Amino acid sequence: MHEHTVSGQAPDAPVTDAGEAPGGAGNQGPEGKRRKGTLAGFATAALVLTGAAAVVAAGSLLPAPESSRNLPAAVAAVPAGESLGVCPGPARLLEGTQAGTDPQFSPESATAASTVTAAILGAAGVLPSSRLSLLDGTTAVEIAKDSGEVPAEGARQELIAGVLANRQVDQATVVSADALANQQASAAAAMKFTATDGDLQGTAAANCQRPSNDQWLAGASTTVGRTSVLVLTNASTTPATVSLELFGRNGQIQAPGSRGLLVAPGTTRSVVLAGLAPGEPQLSVHVRSAGGPVAAAIQQSVLRGLTPGGVDFIAPGAAPAVRQVMTGVDIQDPAGVAALTGRSGYEDAAPALQITVPGPSDAVVEVKVYGRDGQKSLPSGGVITAKAGSITEVSLAGVPAGHYTVSAASDVSFVAATRISRGTQEGQPSDVAWASSGVRLGSQHVVPVPRGGTRQLVFGALDARATITYAAITADGKVRAPSTADIAGGTTASIAVPDKAEDADVVGYVVSASGDAAYGAVLVEQDGRNDVSSLAFQPAAAGQETVPVTISY
Structure with missing residues (x-):
C-alpha cells in the first residue's frame, strides 16, 4: 500500500x-x-x-485486545432431572369387538389383571421422593416422602430401596423419582398384564419407558387375526406432535394420516396400525415427536381362528446401530415348532429375528446365537443380506430348546427384535413375546421383577468373559447381599428368581457388570401355561451431567 x-x-x-x-x-x-x-x-x-x-x-x-481473545470452553453442571417411567395401561380389545358364540372364546375376560412393580434406590438411609401417579398428575401411591435430607459425604453408602410391589392399575400410570443431591435417582418400573381366559389370554409385560422424541419399535403385524395398536402417551405438560415412519417387508410405506398426530398433555392416543398399513406380516414403526416427548408401545395380539395366539407389549429397542443384541430369548423344541408352523395360520408361531434397515444401503448382517454351552448354528448359515428400507426376517427354527442371546452385526446401521413363541399344539392357546434390543450392562442397573409365575434373569456375554453381580431388592426396602456370576464369552446364563429372600418378597435386583460386553433381560413365564414375556434391562441412571459452554462474540 x-x-x-x-x-x-x-x-x-x-x-x-x-x-x-x-x-x-x-x-x-x-x-x-x-x-x-x-x-x-x-x-x-x-x-x-x-x-x-x-x-x-x-x-x-x-497481547491481542480482550474482545478478540478465545476463551476456553467452560464446563457447566446441568441440574439432574426427574427420573420418569411411563407404564402402559392394561391390554384392551378394540372397540366394537363382539363376543363370540362360544363362551370359551369370549373376548371378555374375568381373570385379566394389571400390576406395576417399581424400585427406587437410596443410600445412607436417605431415599429420593418418589410416587406412582396418574396421567393427570394425581398421586396414586407415594413410594417415598421427601425427608429434606441428603446423604452425608463420607457416610457409609449402604443401599436401601423405595418399593412398589404388585400395585393393581387400570390405566396408564407414571412412576417418578426426584433427584437427590443433584444426582438422578436410580429407579425403574415394569407393568405386567395377565389373563387366563378371553381372546387376550397370556402374559404381556413391559418396562415403564422414559419418554423420548425419537424411538423405534419392531415386531408388529397387521395380517388377518393380528391386531397391532400403537399407544402414544404424553406425560409432559407440553403438547406433542407425532409423525410415524412405517417399514414393511417390501419397503417403506407411505401412509396418509401418519404425520402430525397431536397428543395433548396428560393423555394417551391409540393408533390402529392396520388403518395405516393393512396386510403387513412384518411392520416396524419409527416414532418421532416435536414438542413434548412421548412414551410409545405397541399392543400386539394374535387370534388364530377362534384360538387365542397370545398378547404382548412391544417396547422400543435400541436406536439404529451397526450391532444389536437381544437376550432373554426362549426357544422351544424345534421338532414341535416345525410341526406346528407347517399348519395354516401358524406360520408366525416360530422364533425369528427381524432386521429393519432404514437407510439407503443394503446391510450384510452376521447373526450369532449364543446358548448355555456356546454358539449354535443357524439354518441360514448366519450371514444374510437385509434389503435397504425394508424388513428381513431370519428364521431361528432348528435351534435346540433353551435360553439364548442373539447378536447381529453389520457395517450398516439397522434395527432388530426377536420373536419368542410358546405353545406347540394346534387349537390350544399359545403366547407370543418380542425381545427388543438392549443396552450393554454397566453399573447399578435397577431391574424390577413382576410378581407371579416363573421369573429368570438371563445374561449373555459376547466375545469374552463377563462378571455379573446381582443383589435382590425385597419388599421391605432392603437391598440384600450381592451374588456373583462369572459368564464365559459366547454363552448365555439363566438365574432363577426366588419368590423370597430372607422371608421377604423379591421385587427386583441391582445389577452391575464388568469385563467384556454383557446384556441382560428378565424372562417371565407361567408354570402349566404357555405364557411368556421378555423385558430387556433399562439403562442405568445418568447421574449429574455436564455440558461444555463456549463464550465468544
Missing part, C-alpha cells in the same frame, strides 16, 4: 533535499530534480516499510 502511494506522485512534483529551501544553491535542473525526487521517494518508502514491519513485529509481541 505504501509503495503504491510513493509511485503515484507526479514526476514533476517539487521535492527538495532536507535543509534546502526551494530555489537555493543546491537546486539543479529538471533532471536533477527528478533524480533527487526519486531517491527521496525511495528513502521515504523504505522508512514507511521499516515502520510497518516494526509495527507488525511489535503487534506479534503485544
Whole structure:
C-alpha cells in the first residue's frame, strides 16, 4: 500500500533535499530534480516499510485486545432431572369387538389383571421422593416422602430401596423419582398384564419407558387375526406432535394420516396400525415427536381362528446401530415348532429375528446365537443380506430348546427384535413375546421383577468373559447381599428368581457388570401355561451431567 502511494506522485512534483529551501544553491535542473525526487521517494518508502514491519513485529509481541481473545470452553453442571417411567395401561380389545358364540372364546375376560412393580434406590438411609401417579398428575401411591435430607459425604453408602410391589392399575400410570443431591435417582418400573381366559389370554409385560422424541419399535403385524395398536402417551405438560415412519417387508410405506398426530398433555392416543398399513406380516414403526416427548408401545395380539395366539407389549429397542443384541430369548423344541408352523395360520408361531434397515444401503448382517454351552448354528448359515428400507426376517427354527442371546452385526446401521413363541399344539392357546434390543450392562442397573409365575434373569456375554453381580431388592426396602456370576464369552446364563429372600418378597435386583460386553433381560413365564414375556434391562441412571459452554462474540 505504501509503495503504491510513493509511485503515484507526479514526476514533476517539487521535492527538495532536507535543509534546502526551494530555489537555493543546491537546486539543479529538471533532471536533477527528478533524480533527487526519486531517491527521496525511495528513502521515504523504505522508512514507511521499516515502520510497518516494526509495527507488525511489535503487534506479534503485544497481547491481542480482550474482545478478540478465545476463551476456553467452560464446563457447566446441568441440574439432574426427574427420573420418569411411563407404564402402559392394561391390554384392551378394540372397540366394537363382539363376543363370540362360544363362551370359551369370549373376548371378555374375568381373570385379566394389571400390576406395576417399581424400585427406587437410596443410600445412607436417605431415599429420593418418589410416587406412582396418574396421567393427570394425581398421586396414586407415594413410594417415598421427601425427608429434606441428603446423604452425608463420607457416610457409609449402604443401599436401601423405595418399593412398589404388585400395585393393581387400570390405566396408564407414571412412576417418578426426584433427584437427590443433584444426582438422578436410580429407579425403574415394569407393568405386567395377565389373563387366563378371553381372546387376550397370556402374559404381556413391559418396562415403564422414559419418554423420548425419537424411538423405534419392531415386531408388529397387521395380517388377518393380528391386531397391532400403537399407544402414544404424553406425560409432559407440553403438547406433542407425532409423525410415524412405517417399514414393511417390501419397503417403506407411505401412509396418509401418519404425520402430525397431536397428543395433548396428560393423555394417551391409540393408533390402529392396520388403518395405516393393512396386510403387513412384518411392520416396524419409527416414532418421532416435536414438542413434548412421548412414551410409545405397541399392543400386539394374535387370534388364530377362534384360538387365542397370545398378547404382548412391544417396547422400543435400541436406536439404529451397526450391532444389536437381544437376550432373554426362549426357544422351544424345534421338532414341535416345525410341526406346528407347517399348519395354516401358524406360520408366525416360530422364533425369528427381524432386521429393519432404514437407510439407503443394503446391510450384510452376521447373526450369532449364543446358548448355555456356546454358539449354535443357524439354518441360514448366519450371514444374510437385509434389503435397504425394508424388513428381513431370519428364521431361528432348528435351534435346540433353551435360553439364548442373539447378536447381529453389520457395517450398516439397522434395527432388530426377536420373536419368542410358546405353545406347540394346534387349537390350544399359545403366547407370543418380542425381545427388543438392549443396552450393554454397566453399573447399578435397577431391574424390577413382576410378581407371579416363573421369573429368570438371563445374561449373555459376547466375545469374552463377563462378571455379573446381582443383589435382590425385597419388599421391605432392603437391598440384600450381592451374588456373583462369572459368564464365559459366547454363552448365555439363566438365574432363577426366588419368590423370597430372607422371608421377604423379591421385587427386583441391582445389577452391575464388568469385563467384556454383557446384556441382560428378565424372562417371565407361567408354570402349566404357555405364557411368556421378555423385558430387556433399562439403562442405568445418568447421574449429574455436564455440558461444555463456549463464550465468544
